[in-house]
Amino acid sequence: MWLVVACVPLLPAILVACARYGVDAASLCRGAVAWALRLLRGRACAKSTHAFVFSRCTHGQADSVLRTFELYADTRPSPCIGPVTGEALDRALRRLGPSRVLELGMHCGYTSVRVLRLLPSAGRLIAVELDPLAAELGEEVILVAGFKHSQVHGQFQVLTSSSAEAIPTLGLFLEVNRGISEGLDMVLMDHNPGQYLPDLLALEREGLLRPSGCSVLLIYSSRRAAADGGEVMDWIRARPDRYSVKSELPFMTEIFYQNKSTRVDE
Numbered sequence: 532m533w534l535v536v537a538c539v540p541l542l543p544a545i546l547v548a549c550a551r552y553g554v555d556a557a558s559l560c561r562g563a564v565a566w567a568l569r570l571l572r573g574r575a576c577a578k579s580t581h582a583f584v585f586s587r588c589t590h591g592q593a594d595s596v597l598r599t600f601e602l603y604a605d606t607r608p609s610p611c612i613g614p615v616t617g618e619a620l621d622r623a624l625r626r627l628g629p630s631r632v633l634e635l636g637m638h639c640g641y642t643s644v645r646v647l648r649l650l651p652s653a654g655r656l657i658a659v660e661l662d663p664l665a666a667e668l669g670e671e672v673i674l675v676a677g678f679k680h681s682q683v684h685g686q687f688q689v690l691t692s693s694s695a696e697a698i699p700t701l702g703l704f705l706e707v708n709r710g711i712s713e714g715l716d717m718v719l720m721d722h723n724p725g726q727y728l729p730d731l732l733a734l735e736r737e738g739l740l741r742p743s744g745c746s747v748l749l750i751y752s753s754r755r756a757a758a759d760g761g762e763v764m765d766w767i768r769a770r771p772d773r774y775s776v777k778s779e780l781p782f783m784t785e786i787f788y789q790n791k792s793t794r795v796d797e
Contacts, residue, residue: 577639577662577665577668578664578668579607580600580603580607580609580611580639581639581671581672583599583602584596584599584600584639584672584675585671585672585675587599587602588675588676590677591675591676591677592676592677593647593648593676593677593678594648596672597617597645600639601613601614611638611641611642612641612642612721612750612752612782615782616750616780617641617642617645619780619783620642620645620719620748621645621649623717623746623785624645624646624649624650624717625649627716627746628651629650629715629716629717629746630651630653630655630716631655631705631714631716631717631741632646632650632654632655632656632657632715632716632717632718632719633656633657633701633715633717633718633719633739634646634656634657634658634659634718635659635694635697635718635719635721635722635726635730636661636694636719636720636722636723637658637659637660637665637666637721638669638721639665639668639669639672640668640669640670640671640672640673640676641672642719642750643656643658643669643672644672644676644678646719647676647678647686648676650686654686655686655687655688656686656687656688657687657688658687658688658689658690659689659690659692659693659694659697659722660690661691661692661693661694663691666689666691669689670689673687694730695726695729698730698733698739699733699737701737701739702737702739705739713741713742713743714738714739714740714741714742715734715739715740715741715745716741716744716745716746717745717746717747717748718734718740718745718746718748719748719750720747720748720749721750724749727749728762728763728766731747731766735788740788740790742789743789744788744789745788745789746777746785746786746787746788747785747786747788748783749763749784749785749786750782750783751782751783751784753782764776764784767786773788773789773790774786774787774788775787775789
């Protein structure tokens with residue numbers, strides 16, 4: 532019963548994706564259930580993870596926060612992506628040098644801190660997290676790592692909502708608060724793999740992906756999660772005019788979006 536309740540907020544997005552884009556409903560539903568299980572497990576360990584990191588790290592030092600996360604994850608269940616995937620993320624960040632990054636699914640803030648420490652001084656991270664507890668604890672961890680929070684001049688902003696609700700608001704949010712019209716340089720998807728394709732379609736439809744080039748990193752917590760998100764890769768490979776696959780690792784795939792034309796393909 533609790534799985535049904537947890538997945539109810541995802542039903543509108545699932546139905547819209549199935550009707551509009553022909554996405555397989557069974558695959559999306561499996562992804563939704565897997566994500567709900569991950570969410571509940573994440574809530575179970577979020578408080579203990581936060582308490583451990585908060586009490587043992589050196590406040591104001593991002594690298595210390597990351598090492599403390601990893602120390603915790605060595606012996607306990609943890610929602611953080613871990614150092615192997617984290618180092619792959621670091622390489623992508625250093626190679627691409629993004630200034631405007633969107634993170635869908637922040638969990639306890641580990642990935643957010645990894646990203647923020649490699650952004651330029653004027654860079655900005657927008658993190659979207661559905662679970663209010665994870666969003667609150669993750670935001671505290673980011674602050675402990677030494678990053679500033681402000682809607683106008685801060686280095687990051689946390690939005691507590693579903694990705695489906697957040698994405699249509701991001702264009703106005705970025706334009707009003709930062710004067711950005713070029714779109715996002717990088718998108719990290721680390722939430723519900725069944726939502727990866729609908730969210731990618733929504734980001735493109737809203738004009739949030741920088742036309743001259745935007746990297747999208749798809750992060751998977753397990754091989755099963757990668758299988759649940761497989762439809763997004765089929766969709767990408769069928770559109771070589773706009774998308775290309777840059778790298779595929781066991782738990783992270785990097786794709787690249789580029790569209791210099793103003794024409795919108797239906």
